[in-house]
Amino acid sequence: MEKKKNISMAVIKRLPKYHRYLGELMNNDVDRISSKELSEKIGFTASQIRQDLNCFGDFGQQGYGYNVRELHGQISNILGLTKVYKTAIIGAGNIGQAIANYTRFEKLGFSLEAIFDVNPKVIGLRIRDVEIKDIDFLSDFLKENPIDIGIICVPSNNAQKVCDTLVKNGVKGIWNFAYVDLVVPEDVKVENVHLSDSLLTLSCLLTDIE
Amino acid sequence: MEKKKNISMAVIKRLPKYHRYLGELMNNDVDRISSKELSEKIGFTASQIRQDLNCFGDFGQQGYGYNVRELHGQISNILGLTKVYKTAIIGAGNIGQAIANYTRFEKLGFSLEAIFDVNPKVIGLRIRDVEIKDIDFLSDFLKENPIDIGIICVPSNNAQKVCDTLVKNGVKGIWNFAYVDLVVPEDVKVENVHLSDSLLTLSCLLTDIE
DNA sequence: TAGATTGTTAATCGATTAACAATC
């Protein structure tokens, strides 16, 4: 096993979109596609598509294009969708509950193992068969049940503390919905969903200036 | 009023982060900050910070740095936070309800005017004093009540249809949580929150390849 | 074989960083 060292973040950020479009093509029983055709659907240039894919291997065939099913499988592989990731949600507020209720993530191979919260009113409740546990037991739980991805949905002021607990107990992936930038060791990966940033970006695009 | 024509998306995407960090500095009663100090906090280079800010004006002062309160105000202005945006949520499922329950967006000047759904079980319910309306009345509602930003939280297969209705009734900003790429006229801006893409990016970062 | 389309190198474009004169 060797790290994907030289793959730029720009490329990685495009991979999920390839995965999605190829999945749709598969569902529509399309067998093959050229970079040119895919380009028209997905909105990247054909050149960029070929460059991106060639970061990972020679998946195409001259004169033919790409086999949709095979390419989808390759990208699934690159995205790490061939294994099951164990996840835990910390914070069962609005966003935590929303994420817990999603079923799409399960289908992609992300298994929700536990939910934690501080609020006695929600502790003991169940979301899709997963009981909300007292956050005081987070550390103990992680020691017994290794988790791959911690999904942080607590208020910003508690997020770093929760993050530290996760990291201390071996969690290597953090999906962070709190509006803070978390500090983690180098081997821990953080992916932020900063909804306010997203909304402000939109607001900026809608605004003219003097 | 003149368009921010030559500002790259890379710069725009950083603005919310400036806004957030400067807001925190203000809360901590910091009066002035140099690009170097801000660089250490925010994680961009000092040079990049100065370049970014100079896209919009000369906000600093040689030998002194930037006045925190003034710079925060300028960025609020650039982000369009000086006006109130009227928003409507379409789709009162998990994510729609979560967004509706957020109060931070109200504080930033985004006012939730209405919520729509197809499900008779939720129509008539209220989230923070906003009643969930029948989606059949969306078009009529928009004609009477101009909306700046439509927040699409319906399932992917209905998203484009909802989007078309919004656009047809003058909505210029779409905050899209559905997992599709929407087609809109050039003068309509779409900001996507594709949670699956985000999770898959994280999964990719956690994965080694052969 | 002829046509199509890849993989890949080279050229271009854009974004980031470095440097420094201007100036508070």
Place this chain on the structure above:
DNA sequence: TAGATTGTTAATCGATTAACAATC
């Protein structure tokens, strides 16, 4: 005035696009 720090130009770096030989 001396020191600090900006605004801005120039240099570098990286990402995208174009071009085309290789080859199915």
